[in-house]
Amino acid sequence: MANGTARGAALELHDLGKSYGGLKVLEGVNLNVVPGEFVTFLGPSGSGKTTTLNLIAGFAxxxxxxxxxxxxxxxxxxxxxxxxxxxxxxxxxxxPHMTVRENIAFPLKQRRPRPDAATIARRVDQxxxxxxxEAYGDRRPDQLSGGxxxxxxxxxxxxxxPKLLLLDEPLGALDKRLRESLQLELRRIHRELGVTIIFVTHDQDEALTLSDRIVVFREGAVEQVGTPAELYNNPGSEFVATFLGDSNTFAGTLKDGQFTLDQADARFASLPGTPDGPIKIMVRPExxxxxxxxxxxxxxxxxTVDDVVFSGATLRVEGIDAKGSQLIARTxxxxxxxxxxxxxxxxxxxxxxxxxxxxGAA
Known part of the structure; x- marks a missing residue:
């Protein structure tokens, strides 16, 4: 196992939907995952990401x-x-009544045909x-830390x-430092095993750190799919722009390529090639x-500077513009x-x- 004997599977989802008691909680989910890919389902609570995971696992x-x-x-x-x-x-x-080794061995003992004792011991060691x-095999869960x-x-x-590994907010209960440490461990394990991973989280930083691609869910549907860089630098909607990291958003009007706001003390570069009408633009604080x-x-x-937050190498400066909106610069x-x-x-x-x-954006 540690030498990469496990290899990932291709996963295809076609027009997935799910209703409970007449209430539609998931609709029209389509996705192709290539073997060995690390894909994160990201979205707020109730957006459909865990429901999709449960369908893949066979829990629904x-x-x-x-x-x-x-x-x-x-x-x-x-x-x-x-x-x-x-x-x-x-x-x-x-x-809780099993040792670490017994917990790890449990799924092997449930498989049919059941591996022999030597094979089970070898795989548990791996x-x-x-x-x-390696030194914790004889302990019980209550003798271990959360990590x-x-x-x-x-x-x-x-x-x-397995060829596919489903992770449902596995780091959500851990403190920030331990969570970041285990994120690095997950990246290492993914590289070593080559297994396909579907990872569910509502933590944007976690999604950006771990993923080959991110699937952004919103109200039971997929809003956008892309690499972390694609989604962060070129969000396809205001929802993605504001959910995936901080952003400064301006609603105004475009005429002959010129964006204007009903606001003093503001100027904007032209935006050629975009139809006239209401529009929203965004710029990241950094x-x-x-x-x-x-x-x-x-x-x-x-x-007008409203707050200044020092965080080591960067400074978060919050300002209030003439319309009373809060803007952020990270410098x-x-x-x-x-x-x-x-x-x-x-x-x-x-x-x-x-x-x-x-x-209709404005």
Missing amino acids: APDAGGRMQLDGRSLAEVPAHKRDIGVVFQNYALF ALSLVHL QQQRVALARAVVFE NVTVCDDAGEAANAVRV RTDGPLPKIGDAMWFCWDASTTRIVATG
Whole structure:
């Protein structure tokens, strides 16, 4: 296992939907996942990401017309307990009366045909090594930290060498430092095993850190799919722009390529090639510079500094514009620091402006 004997499966979802008591909670989900890909389902609570995961795992059945295939085989033909899928939950779900080794061995002992004792012992040893818990095999779950319990749950999910691994907010109950540490471990394990991973989270930073691609869910449907860089730098909607990281959004009108706001002390570069009408544009805080004088900046908005937050290498500056909207700049800390109440300009280059909505946006 540690030498990469497990290999990922291709997963295809076609027009998945799910209703409960007449209430539609998921509709029209389509997705192709290539073998060995790390795909994250991201969205707010109730957006449909965990429902989709449950359908893949076999914990629920899709509505009529929805299809799922694993390596070309319909999952409708395979009972949940026979799908070549490992699952890790947020609450670990370890057996408290079993040792770590017994917990990890459990899925192997349930398989038919059941591996022999020597094979089970070897695979358990490999799984313990994979999660760096070789010295903890004889302990029980209540003798482990939260992070160690999560590693045991992960080892139990991969010990039978599944082709697909489903992770349902597995790091959500951990503190920030431990969560970041286990994110690195997940990346390492993914590289070593080559298994296909579907990871559910509502944590945007986690999704950006771990994923090959991100599927953004909204109100039971897929809003956008792309690499972390694609979604962050070129969001396809205002929802994606605001959900995936901080953003500054401006609603105005476009005429002959010129964006205008009903607001004093603001100017914007032209946006050629976009139809006239209501429009929303966005710029990320790290692309905004805090200036005493707007000078020749292509885009500039006058603000009153409302808060200044020092975070080591960067400074988060919050400003209020003439319309009372809050704007954010994230800048370096090696220059003069603005103070609350200062009148400043937020400036940015035209190349960093993104259009996130047109037609009725204003």
